[in-house]
Structure formats: C-alpha cells, structure tokens
Amino acid sequence: MASPVKSKPKRPYTVAVEGNIGSGKTTFLNYFNKHENVSIFTEPVELWRNCNGYNLLGLMYENPHEWSFTFQSYVQLTMLQQHCQRTHHPIKLMERSVYSASVIDEHFNWLTSYSDTSIDVIIYLRTMPELAYERIKQRNRSEEKCVPFEYLKEIHDFPRRLAIL
The missing domain is CATH 3.40.50.300 (P-loop containing nucleotide triphosphate hydrolases)
Structure with a gap:
C-alpha cells in the first residue's frame, strides 16, 4: 500500500521590518x-x-x-x-x-x-538620525553607549548613496 503524500505546510505571510538602530x-x-x-x-x-x-x-x-x-x-x-x-x-x-x-x-x-x-x-x-540617536540614549543599552551619531547618519544616508550608484 502506498504511503499518503504529505503536503508541505503553508508558509505564513512574512513581513520583515528593517531600519536604522533606534528607528x-x-x-x-x-x-x-x-x-x-x-x-x-x-x-x-x-x-x-x-x-x-x-x-x-x-x-x-x-x-x-x-x-x-x-x-x-x-x-x-x-x-x-x-x-x-x-x-x-x-x-x-x-x-x-x-x-x-x-x-x-x-x-x-x-x-x-x-x-x-x-x-x-x-x-x-526611515527615521531621522537625530531621533534614532535620542531613542538609543533613552533605551540605555550599555553596548550602544559608544555608537556615534555619525555612524547613524552614515547608515541613514547609505540607501541614498546606493540609488546614485
């Protein structure tokens, strides 16, 4: 007797939420x-x-x-x-x-x-780097205390630089 075919479970509708640190x-x-x-x-x-x-x-x-x-x-x-x-x-x-x-x-x-x-x-x-920086300070994770504002600005500007290339 042949074994029944198992159907692949349906994948859920999947949404990824991306953004800068503190966005x-x-x-x-x-x-x-x-x-x-x-x-x-x-x-x-x-x-x-x-x-x-x-x-x-x-x-x-x-x-x-x-x-x-x-x-x-x-x-x-x-x-x-x-x-x-x-x-x-x-x-x-x-x-x-x-x-x-x-x-x-x-x-x-x-x-x-x-x-x-x-x-x-x-x-x-897409969150302004100034707001993201304030949120990071309020969140107060010890690892993030050394994250400079310039780093957040670079990440914020990166997608725009890709569009230019």
Whole structure:
C-alpha cells in the first residue's frame, strides 16, 4: 500500500521590518502583539549579548574592525533560525531578516539558495538620525553607549548613496 503524500505546510505571510538602530522597529512590532493571528519575532539581542559567554554586540561596538565579521556571522545565523522557526499563525512579523545582513554576499547567496527564507513584504522604517540617536540614549543599552551619531547618519544616508550608484 502506498504511503499518503504529505503536503508541505503553508508558509505564513512574512513581513520583515528593517531600519536604522533606534528607528522604532521593536515599537512598530509591539503594536501587533495584541493580534492573535500574528507571530512576532524581534531581534534576538539577548543572544547577541551572550553567545557562549561573549557579548558579541558589545565587542562589535567596542572594536568593529576586530569583531564586525564575527558579529555579522552570528546575526546571520540567528536571523536564519528565526526565518526557519515555524508558526501556526498566518502572519509572521520579523524585526530584520537575512536580507539585512547581505554584506556577507557568498554566505547570503548560499543560504537563500538552500533555505526557504521567502519574505512577502519588507518594511523599512526611515527615521531621522537625530531621533534614532535620542531613542538609543533613552533605551540605555550599555553596548550602544559608544555608537556615534555619525555612524547613524552614515547608515541613514547609505540607501541614498546606493540609488546614485
């Protein structure tokens, strides 16, 4: 007797919320927490703060030249884990995605070829760097105290520079 064909579970409608540090991504996502048909996946900051006892987020801000690749690699892994995490809700909202860390191009190309990281919509919250900087100060994460305003401005201006190229 032939075994029944198992159907592939339907993927939820997936939305990635992108934006600069302090742009309001978490606040935006928290608005949808009251809806029963939505799964919310915020950035796994606590994992980044404790990767086998290492605070990769803090190390990256303290010495980006030394720690950026290690940090981005771990961010990419944790984002992929969230992409692959199943949910029974029809809508999945994610704070950032594997698409926001695509600077590791070959790694990114491989994982998007061999994993279902499909997203239906990307929402980019464009926030003035001055407001983002104030929010970061109010949030008061110890790792972010050394983030200079100029860094936020560069990130803010980056999409505009890409459009010019």
